[in-house]
Amino acid sequence: MRVIVDRDRCEGNARCVLAAPEVFELRSDDQSYVLIEHPGEDLRPKVEEAARFCPRQAISLIEE
Amino acid sequence: MAQVSSLRIEDVDLANLDVFVQGRQHEIWRRLRAEEPIHWNPGNDRFIPFWSVTKYADLIAVSRDTTTYSSQQGISMAANPADPTTTVGAGKMMIITDPPRHVRLRRLVNKGFTPRATALLEPSVREITRKIIDDVAPRGSCDFVTDVAALLPLAVICEMMGIPQEDWPMMFELTNQGLGSEDPEYQTVPGSGPETAARSRREMFAYFARQAEERRRERRDDLVSVLVESDVDGESLSEEELLFFCQLLILAGNETTRNAISGGLLALFEHPEQRARLQHNPALLTTAVEEILRWTSPVAHMMRYVTRDTVLGGQPLRAGERxxxxxxxxxxxxxxxxxxxxFDVGRTPNEHIAFGIGEHFCLGASFARLELRVMFEMLLARLPDIAPAGPVDRLRSGFIGGIKHMPVQFTPQPASV
Structure with missing residues (x-):
């Protein structure tokens, strides 16, 4: 699984950081950054929650 | 005893705005969710027919797919082809624009609305709220909508845009006429919603054209200046796009949060045990604000235009339908x-979609949350026994779940020092 944040859409709501702090980090430019681009299966529920509830639907999960 | 609904599905008509004045909409939606979650609503002389989408999962599916479901044919049910009110800004006003143009328009201003940027405004929001409550506290009664709820979001958006304070009452009136145009109380052209809305838009455009001209002569630190200097794909906004942007910010910035504040207080009145819980435990304020947003959902609907034949929640939809x-x-x-x-002020989790989701997620969501938190914190602390003093007067609208007037009373308190 690969995690991507769409730079055009992210507005720093940080819902992803709440769901999966291991994977996402909000930086001073008010954008969320992916810390683990290929998270393990143990993190899948958290990452899926992040993608599902992102207010801007800015997170894509790509199966590999 | 549970009330047995006598409502028949075939009689459901959400294009009849009396439903919203009478406060019957939730009874209808509940019935549709259970029996016909995607329901064909006939049109009338004002509104063309539409599908009512009532289930959470279906709203999310539509919101995610901006290719199949377009915003460019208008975003409210006032979409009669003979009435250009709702499509007049198509492709020009951000909320009536699809990606990729929408993304570019939004990026002009969205840095000013992030949670981080919003947090910087908290001292100013607290000061505004303190003054609003100071003004009513010694009186012992007021119209909660016009004297309290409306004033905070109006002040916040007007200050951001750099609108002088003497013009705020006019912005309040033009907003009411723009978004409450179907309500006789606000109609400047009696009996005509579309003409009232068009007149409000013309007056707002004339006003903001002058404001923009002043910014061109001398830049200021406000949103109108940002829009005047903006650059989208190497081009500045046209004059018309700039005016639509200003109108959108004013309308969206003050009608919505106003109704979450008044609707939230009404919910606390109607659920005294929840109110007591919140007043005894102010730490619940954060979840209470989210529950107020879920419960009031001031934007009642957004409209989308179906661009190609598709299926939603098992229901086939045809291109051209709404x-x-x-x-x-x-x-x-x-x-x-x-x-x-x-209504549960401690509800967790609470993934409501009062702000929508996806491409058009409410730009001002963080502002609204801040304003609601500060308002309810200060209101319940300063006027702890605030209570209803008469029935509420609801807005005639299927678009905004609005309260026009809400008499309240409380033990008079001195203004703060």
């Missing part, structure tokens, strides 16, 4: 929210 996304219904979807029809 769907109405009823947010207050999705936010009481029994499949998503346990005890969905109970």
């Amino acid at each position: 769907v109405l996304l009823w947010y207050p219904s999705a936010n009481r979807d029994e499949d998503v929210f346990p005890n969905a029809n109970q």
Whole structure:
């Protein structure tokens, strides 16, 4: 699984950081950054929650 | 005793705005969710027919797919082809624009609305709220909508845009005429919603054209200046796009949060045990604000235009049809929210979609949350025994779940020092 944040859409709501702090980090430019681009299966529920509830639907999960 | 609904599905008509004045909409949505979650609503002389979408999962599916479901044919049910009111800004006003243009328009201003940027405004929001409550506190009674709820969001958006304070009452009136144009109280052209809305827009455009001209002569530190200097794909906004942007910011910035504040206080009046819980434990304020947003969902719907034949929740839809996304219904979807029809100030989790989701997620969501938190914190601390002093007067609108007037009373308090 690969995690991507769409730079055009992210507005720093940080819902992803709440769901999966291991994977996402909000930086001073008010954008969320992916810390683990290929998270393990143990993190899948958290990452899926992040993608599902992102207010801007800015997170894509790509199966590999 | 539980009330047995006598409503027949075939009699459901959400294009009849009396439903919203009488406060019957939740009864109807509940019935549709259970029996016909995607429901064909006939049109009338004002509104063309539409599909009512009432379930949370279906609203999300539509919101995610901006290719199949376009915003460019207008975003409210006032979409009669003979009435250009709702499509006049198509492709020009951000909310009536699809990607990729929408993304570019939004990026002009969205840095000013992030949670981080919003947090910087908290001292100013607290000061404004303190003054608003100071003004009514010694009186012992007031109209909560016009004297309290309306004033905070109006002040915040007007200050951001750099609108001088003497013009704020006019912005309040033009907003009411723009978004409350179907309500006789606000109609400047009696009997005509579309003409009232058009007149409000013309007056707002004339006003903001002058404001923009002043910024061109001398830049200021405000949103109108940002828009005047803006650059989208190497081009500045046209004059018309700039005026639509200003109108959108004013309308969206003050009508919505106003109704979450007044609707939230009404919910606390109607649920005294929840109110007591919150007043005894102010730490619940954060979850209470989210529950107020879920419960009131002030934007009742957004409309989307179906661009190609598709299937939604098992229901075939044809290109050219319209769907109405009823947010207050999705936010009481029994499949998503346990005890969905109970108001619970401690509700967790609470993934409501009062701000929508996806491409058009409310730009001002963080502002609204801040304003609500500060208002309810200060209101319940300063006027702890605030109580209803008469029935509420609801807005005649299927678009905004509005309260026009809400008499309240309380033990008079001195203004703060």
